[in-house]
Each structure stands twice: as C-alpha cells, then as structure tokens.
Amino acid sequence: MTNQELIKKFYTSFSNADVNGMLSCYHDNIIFTDPAFGTLKGDRAKAMWQMLLSKSNGGTQITFNTIKTNKNTGSVHWKAVYNYGPKKRSVVNNITANFTFLDGKIIEHTDSFNLWKWSKQALGISGYLLGWSSFLKTKIQTKTNNLLDKFISSSKNTELK
Secondary structure: OOHHHHHHHHHHHHHOOOHHHHHOOEEEEEEEEEOOOEEEEOHHHHHHHHHHHHHHOOOOEEEEEEEEEOOOEEEEEEEEEEEEOOOOEEEEEEEEEEEEEEOOEEEEEEEEOOHHHHHHHHHOHHHHHHOOOHHHHHHHHHHHHHHHHHHHHOHHHHHHO
C-alpha cells in the first residue's frame, strides 16, 4: 500500500466509524499530537480514537481532501462536523494533518487546527473569551486526558490497559 493509500484508508475508515481500519494504519509506536490532547503515544493514541468514535454514536461527519505524500512524509486536509458536549453545540473543525511513515505505517501523526475557533464553537462564551489563552489550552488538555484515562480504565475497555 502506498503512503497516499494509507492516508486514504485511515480517513475512509474514520468516516465510516471503523476504528480497527484506522488503527491498522498506525505503527505500534505511533506518536499523535493535537491541540486538544497534546502528545499521545502508542496504545494511548489508539485508545483516543476508540474513545472518540465510541462517543460519536455515528454523529460525526468526516471529509478529507488534498492528500500529499512522498517516501517519508505526508499531509491531508480534513474536516470534522459534530455536536459537542452536554449542550450539543455544533462544531465544524478544519484540520491539517501531517504524517511521518515507517515500515508502511503511520509513525507520527500531528493534527493542527485553530483551538480558539474550535473553543468558540464547542464551549460558547468561555471559549470565545479564553480560547486563545494557554490557560484554556492546558485546561482542555487536562480534561481530555482525564476522559481518556477513564475510558482506558473502564471495565468494558480492559483490552486497552
């Protein structure tokens, strides 16, 4: 499989809520980074996708375009449309993903997006007022990682430990 096919498989699987298809694209030593979670490695990065898809209940729309690859790196633009939090606020998140490949798999995956734009949509007025700040970024990363810890330790996800 080419690197371009690998990225296409990852996002097609994502759009179909097929976590196993997504994770089959990742190297065992994957390093994932984004503004909401910070840096996650290995099984923790894989568990993050399992958690996100389990919480989406099929309500997330994923589209992607502009896949670029070479021998060692690649990138894609993708968009996630979903409802967030207890107030079910509508979020449209435009993301650029950059990849590094090793042994026919994704070894590094970095998602970049404007956290302030995201927080204004997802968090309302507090996101609008504080979404640009390192304080809120740290608070978001702490919350998302706590949720991930709970997901990993939950009895129905014991295979993730």
